[in-house]
Every structure is written in structure tokens, then in C-alpha cells.
Amino acid sequence: MLNEKVAELLNTQVNKEFYSAYLYLAFSNYFSEEGLNGFSNWYLIQAQEERDHAMLFVQYMQNNDAKITFEAIGKPEFSAEKHIDVLNAGLKHERYVTGLINNIYGTAYEVKDFRTMQFLDWFVKEQGEEETNANDLIKKMELFGSDPKSLYLLDQEMAARTYAAPSLVL
Numbered sequence: 002m003l004n005e006k007v008a009e010l011l012n013t014q015v016n017k018e019f020y021s022a023y024l025y026l027a028f029s030n031y032f033s034e035e036g037l038n039g040f041s042n043w044y045l046i047q048a049q050e051e052r053d054h055a056m057l058f059v060q061y062m063q064n065n066d067a068k069i070t071f072e073a074i075g076k077p078e079f080s081a082e083k084h085i086d087v088l089n090a091g092l093k094h095e096r097y098v099t100g101l102i103n104n105i106y107g108t109a110y111e112v113k114d115f116r117t118m119q120f121l122d123w124f125v126k127e128q129g130e131e132e133t134n135a136n137d138l139i140k141k142m143e144l145f146g147s148d149p150k151s152l153y154l155l156d157q158e159m160a161a162r163t164y165a166a167p168s169l170v171l
């Protein structure tokens with residue numbers, strides 16, 4: 002049996018990961034409307050990854066006989082006057098998610114739930130990568146976003162991203 006508090010936080014994280022997928026789909030919609038189909042593709046794939054994260058939490062809870070309760074997924078909220086506003090909102094969100102993962106880890110650590118800590122190790126590493134990716138995008142947009150030709154090339158680079166299933170297998 003999982004510790005009650007750990008199980009509660011894992012359950013909440015399912016919702017947070019689905020919300021992340023929803024948020025990134027909204028980003029994808031925004032860039033599609035802006036005519037930047039490469040960025041739209043990049044965030045579409047990001048949304049697929051977030052859905053995978055949610056599924057991993059569900060599967061982990063099922064495997065450990067934890068009761069799962071689904072709550073409503075919030076409406077994605079962000080304001081974008083410029084393209085870079087969306088990228089900044091992405092980084093801010095990933096930092097928030099890193100805090101959530103760290104909080105679950107800290108709670109698992111307190112109750113000596115080594116199994117959950119090992120499960121979360123993958124997410125700790127993943128969050129590092131997410132923050133790096135979000136940061137890199139912001140830097141690229143700062144450097145090249147104001148020049149139409151460079152933005153076109155950057156959009157093509159974003160179009161090249163393809164979906165890969167998560168490396169974590171439960």
C-alpha cells in the first residue's frame with residue numbers, strides 16, 4: 002500500500018500532467034493560428050508527451066493498488082501579445098511542474114517510500130530536460146524571432162520534431 006499522502010499527491014499529479022497536455026495543445030493552436038506550423042507541431046508533440054506522463058502516473062498507481070480519482074481538467078490560461086510570451090509561459094509552467102515533482106519526492110522520502118522515489122527519478126531527470134528545452138527555445142526566439150527569414154528557418158527546425166514514446170517503462 003502506498004502512503005496516503007504520497008497517493009494523494011500522485012493522484013493530483015495525474016491531473017496536472019493532463020492539464021500540461023491541454024496547455025501545450027492550446028499553445029499549438031495559438032501557433033497554428035499565427036501561421037507558424039513548426040511551432041504548432043512542436044507543442045503538439047509536447048502535449049503528447051504530457052499525456053504520456055499522466056498515463057505513467059495512472060499506471061504506477063494501478064500497479065500499486067492506489068485508488069485514482071479524476072477531477073476536471075482546468076481551462077488552459079495564458080496571454081500572448083508576442084510569440085515569446087507563449088515560450089515564457091511554457092518555461093514558467095515547467096518550473097511549476099518541477100516543484101510539484103520535487104514535493105512528491107520529498108514526501109516519499111519522508112515516509113521512506115523508496116519505490117515511489119525510484120519511479121520519480123525518471124521525472125526528476127525529465128523536468129531538467131523540459132526546463133532546458135524551454136530555455137533554449139526562448140534564447141532562439143530572442144536571437145532570431147524578430148527577423149522574418151530567421152523565424153521561418155526556426156519554424157522549420159521546430160517542424161522536424163517527431164514523437165517518441167517515453168523511455169520509462171513500468
Ligand code: MG
Pocket residue numbers: 018021050051054098
Ligand atoms: Mg510532464
